[in-house]
Amino acid sequence: MAKVKPFKAVRPTRALVGLVASRPYQSYTVDERDSRMDYNPFTFLHIVNPGYKYDQVITGEERYKLVRNRYLEFKEEGIFITDDKPSFYVYKIVNRHNQVFNGIIAATSAEDYERDVIKKHEDTIELREETFKTYLKTVGFNAEPVLLTYPDNAIIADIIKKTQKKHAEFEFSMTYRDTHYLWKVNDDAIIKIIQDEFENMKTVYIADGHHRSASSYLLYKEEKEKNPSHNGNESYNFFMSYLIPESDLVIHSFNRLIKDLNHLTKEEFLIKLDANFRIQNRGVIPYSPSKQHHFTMYLDGEFYSLYLRKTNYEFKTSLDELDAQILYKTILKPILGISDLRNDNRIDYAHTHGTDEIVNMKASIDSGEYKVGFGMCDASISQMKQIADDGLKMPPKSTYILPKLRSGITIYEF
Numbered sequence: 253m254a255k256v257k258p259f260k261a262v263r264p265t266r267a268l269v270g271l272v273a274s275r276p277y278q279s280y281t282v283d284e285r286d287s288r289m290d291y292n293p294f295t296f297l298h299i300v301n302p303g304y305k306y307d308q309v310i311t312g313e314e315r316y317k318l319v320r321n322r323y324l325e326f327k328e329e330g331i332f333i334t335d336d337k338p339s340f341y342v343y344k345i346v347n348r349h350n351q352v353f354n355g356i357i358a359a360t361s362a363e364d365y366e367r368d369v370i371k372k373h374e375d376t377i378e379l380r381e382e383t384f385k386t387y388l389k390t391v392g393f394n395a396e397p398v399l400l401t402y403p404d405n406a407i408i409a410d411i412i413k414k415t416q417k418k419h420a421e422f423e424f425s426m427t428y429r430d431t432h433y434l435w436k437v438n439d440d441a442i443i444k445i446i447q448d449e450f451e452n453m454k455t456v457y458i459a460d461g462h463h464r465s466a467s468s469y470l471l472y473k474e475e476k477e478k479n480p481s482h483n484g485n486e487s488y489n490f491f492m493s494y495l496i497p498e499s500d501l502v503i504h505s506f507n508r509l510i511k512d513l514n515h516l517t518k519e520e521f522l523i524k525l526d527a528n529f530r531i532q533n534r535g536v537i538p539y540s541p542s543k544q545h546h547f548t549m550y551l552d553g554e555f556y557s558l559y560l561r562k563t564n565y566e567f568k569t570s571l572d573e574l575d576a577q578i579l580y581k582t583i584l585k586p587i588l589g590i591s592d593l594r595n596d597n598r599i600d601y602a603h604t605h606g607t608d609e610i611v612n613m614k615a616s617i618d619s620g621e622y623k624v625g626f627g628m629c630d631a632s633i634s635q636m637k638q639i640a641d642d643g644l645k646m647p648p649k650s651t652y653i654l655p656k657l658r659s660g661i662t663i664y665e666f
Contacts, residue, residue, distance in 0.1 A: 253369065253451050253453070253454065254360070254364055254369055254450040254453045254456045255360070255364055255369075255447075256340075256358040256361075256446065256450045256493075257338075257358060257361075257447075258339050258358065258437075258438070259358070259359045259487075259492075259664055260334055260336070260338050260339070261334070261341060261357075261662040261663060262334050263332065264331060264332055265332075266422060268294050269422050269424055271294035272294050272331065272660045273660050274659050275428070275656070275658060276396060276659060277297065289301065294331060296395065296659050299322040299395075299660070300395075302318035302322045303315065303318070305322075313390060316387050317390060319390070319391050320390060323391065335436065337438045338438070339438040340356050340358050340446055341357035341358075341435065341436060342354070342355075342411075342412050342415045343357050343434050344416065344433040345430060345432055345433075347429075347430045351502060351655075353654070354416075355412075355497070356412070357434075357492065357494050358446075359487075359491065359492060359493075360456075360495075361489065362488075362491060363472075364456075368455075369454070369455055370458060370465065371456070371457045371458065372458050372465075372640060373636050373637075373639050374458075374646055374650070375462075376462050381470055385474070388467055389474075393663050393664060393666070394468070394492040395659045395660050396461075396657055396659040396660075397662070398460070398464050398468075398492070398494070399459040399460040399461055399653065399655070400459060400495045401456065401459045401495070401496055402450070402456045402457075402496075403497070403498055404499050405453075405497065407445065408446060408449050409497065411442060411445065411446060415435045415437055416433070416435060420435050421436055422434040432658065434662070456495065457636065457640055461493075464491070465491060465493075468491035471488060476488075476489075487666035488666045490664070490666070494657060496655075502653065502655075503630050503636070503653055504603060504604045504653075505576070505627070505630045505631065505650070505652065506576075506602060506603050506604065506649040506650070506651075506652055507603075507604060507609060507626065508579065508601060508626040509617070510584075510625070510626075511598045511599070511622055511623060512598060512623050513623055514587065514589045521551075525558065525583065527561075527564065528564050528565060529547075529561060529582070530558070531556055532556065532557045534555040534556060534557055535554055535555065537555060538610045538614070539555045541628060541629050544629055545562070545575060547627065548610065548627040549624060549625065550610075550613055550614050550617055555614075560578060565578065565581075569644060570638040570639050570642050570644060571646070574631060574635060574639065574646060574650065575628040575629060575631070576631070576646060576647045576649075577647055579626055579628065583626070584599070593648045601648075601649040604627065604652065630651075
């Protein structure tokens with residue numbers, strides 16, 4: 253039974269929202285960030301990179317306090333306004349590939365996260381959880397929603413459709429060529445219907461934002477323990493999420509790029525692969541797998557197709573069916589000696605959103621930076637859900653999920 257709650261969003265004015273909204277801080281190169289901050293005094297990047305004002309790199313809690321200061325300055329200057337009534341926010345994104353995403357921005361429950369009503373499919377890193385918890389505690393807001401997905405629901409879909417016939421609070425495009433629309437839903441009767449529909453859902457699933465949700469949960473636990481008057485309605489009990497139906501979610505994969513063959517020659521490596529795969533040399537013609545358990549490999553100027561020998565591989569759990577796990581268990585760990593997929597500097601990842609992913613993998617390897625690359629089919633939403641339902645966790649970078657959300661469009665304070 254998922255709990256969602258309307259909230260009074262802090263958000264940019266209609267005139268400035270297109271200038272304020274930004275991609276996540278880490279998605280920019282240093283030059284990109286500097287360029288945007290040089291020419292745009294309203295970008296949210298000025299809030300999350302407060303040292304730019306002083307031409308200094310500032311880290312840790314000192315940075316967090318300055319983030320808080322910059323945020324308050326944006327409010328004082330009228331760049332941000334606060335809605336006067338708790339609302340849900342219908343949010344629509346049309347990306348540069350004309351993919352359309354429709355959903356609802358709401359406050360979601362940290363207790364649901366604790367009770368596994370909000371399900372996870374990826375492991376998180378404890379240090380990152382604690383670091384971001386400290387950040388949240390200091391700055392006092394969520395500026396980028398966690399992406400959650402729920403089973404398609406006709407009643408919620410109808411509310412979204414009817415809401416979108418009204419005049420939007422926001423309608424703006426960004427230089428990345430994505431267009432954003434936002435509508436407020438503050439009618440008490442409609443709010444009640446939305447809450448009831450989510451209350452009837454046994455589970456919802458984290459699609460993107462595992463560390464943000466984990467950190468919000470840690471903050472909730474800490475604040476709850478030190479508050480003798482805790483009643484469950486305090487703002488720290490919730491974190492901001494964008495909830496979209498499963499049919500809107502788009503999942504891509506990541507290619508794996510490996511820097512060496514673990515002291516093996518090309519011939520020795522291919523012989524070891526043969527134990528678990530049927531191998532076909534495709535020459536210089538790019539090959540993309542068309543079904544689960546088929547892989548592409550690019551090595552020494554040639555493409556190969558790898559078909560899993562299923563008689564040699566045991567499917568014991570839902571995780572064992574996942575291609576990213578198969579690649580890890582049959583090649584990356586036993587042959588290439590890569591056990592720690594997060595921290596081994598011999599492996600890098602390149603997402604496959606776009607038409608040139610195979611060409612880009614080839615170029616990276618031909619440059620000499622990497623020795624071999626692997627590609628796979630995209631995981632499905634049913635696989636993601638089943639792995640989460642079974643309490644298992646996918647390997648890192650198993651999914652590249654759309655939509656990608658912007659920071660600073662709606663802000664949840666606590």
